[in-house]
Amino acid sequence: MTLRSRLALGFSLIALLLGVPLVLALRALQTSALAVDDLRTQEMAASRLIGQVRATAMELRDADKAVLFVPDSGESERWMLESAQRLTTLADSVRPYGLHTLAARLRHSGHTIQTYGQIEWAAASDSNPALADRVSTQHILPAIEAVERSAAEAENSLAVRAQERVVRTSGQSREALQLAATLLAAALAGALIVAIWITRTISRPVRDLELGMSAVANGDFEHELRIAPSREDEFGRLAASFQSMASQLAELDKLKAEFVSVASHELKTPINVILGYLTLLEDRLYGPVTDKQLEVLATVENQAQTLSRLVQHLLDVSRFQAGAARLEPRPMSLRGFLTELEQTFDVLAMQGRVTFTVSAARDLPEVVTWDRDRMNEVLANLLSNAFKFTDAGGRVELTAAPAAGGDVVRITVRDSGAGIPAEQLPHIFDKFFQADNQSASAHKGSGLGLAIAREIVEAHGGSIGVESTRGVGTVFWLVLPLVSGQPTPAIEPAVAIRDGGPSGGRALPVGAGRA
Structure with missing residues (x-):
């Protein structure tokens, strides 16, 4: 699968994982909204019908009074009959809202009032108030009261039913939200997994290529990538190109x-x-x-x-x-070696009017097994550079002391010369590299001396380093095993430069320093 395909697949999966909870949440919200609208529409319509029932019952009471007290006009009878007929019509209207008891009561009371309303009006018109009053008391008014009670009961039932629907709708909304939240959390987890997969499929090969390019830049042309050139994607082609x-x-x-x-x-x-x-x-x-x-x-x-x-x-x-350079290590007197260096560079120190001292710790090993000529080449190069970049009146020091419990020897060459810029220190041992302090020297070098010195020291199994401050001076340090080729323990460079060595031995001059 190509990189483009992986990216497209990954982003599609993320969009799908995040889109599903969103769709479900929108559906849940839509269902809740429809339930609320339905509740509002039905309950309000039912409440309005119950209000009409109450109003009709009040009209029937007024019509009953009109029949009793104003029997001469037929308007009172018509008013009562029309109101009774309205009860019957309302019975058909409330039935769809589940108010069946109220509907039955309205129908029954409407027929009762229509039947006895005519009798009441006839008695009142014939000047028989006692009969009209008895009909009103025993039939008309009880029917109206029954309607009012049924309306009150229906109103209470409607309130209870509305409350139940509200509770049910709220529960459904909460369940929908919980489901959406759960799905969203799962979607985020899935999206995170997909994102990590995409990142790893890209970052690992990129990091491997970066390490490979860094190795090649440092001269390691045998570095092998973990990316197989046979991979059928862009990284496989890059790996093949790298190889x-x-x-x-x-x-x-x-x-x-x-x-x-x-x-x-x-x-x-x-x-x-x-x-x-x-x-x-x-x-x-x-x-x-x-x-x-x-x-x-x-x-x-x-x-x-x-x-x-x-x-x-x-x-x-x-x-x-x-790898063809051969060392010829032989046992040699370390103090004698340092004495020869001091004698060799004394003349150069006097010519340049530079103070030159060579000192060794009391417990410095007497014999080491090194290639004398090669190590002389290394220290001669370091001392020559020190004198070359140190003006008259300055100072050059060569010190030697045991380190790491006496298993290795640490040699430092310190000068008070021009110093090396901090940004150039990492390249000071590169072939043909020359620092910007060459202007302080009357003779420019080839840029190979320090590179060769590092090769010789490392061939002995040791290490070499440098610390410098522009305008203050430079310190080169060497850590060498007593016997060439033996591994050397790691030593903190700053400690090797600043103190007198872990042995605690007092440094003594090898020969008389001259100025």
């Missing part, structure tokens, strides 16, 4: 390393020949040389030496990358 890109970059990197190695190796021989002939010329083996010519030859020799060092650095980098 093809990584393979091509790996091949290109291999060709580059081979080219650098071959080119550097081929350049090394003619450079050595040039240096050899320059030495012969300076020794006047080919005839006399003037002072001016000696000056020119010295300049050419310096440049050739610089080119030779650059070629050697390129060879070292290519060998370490190819």
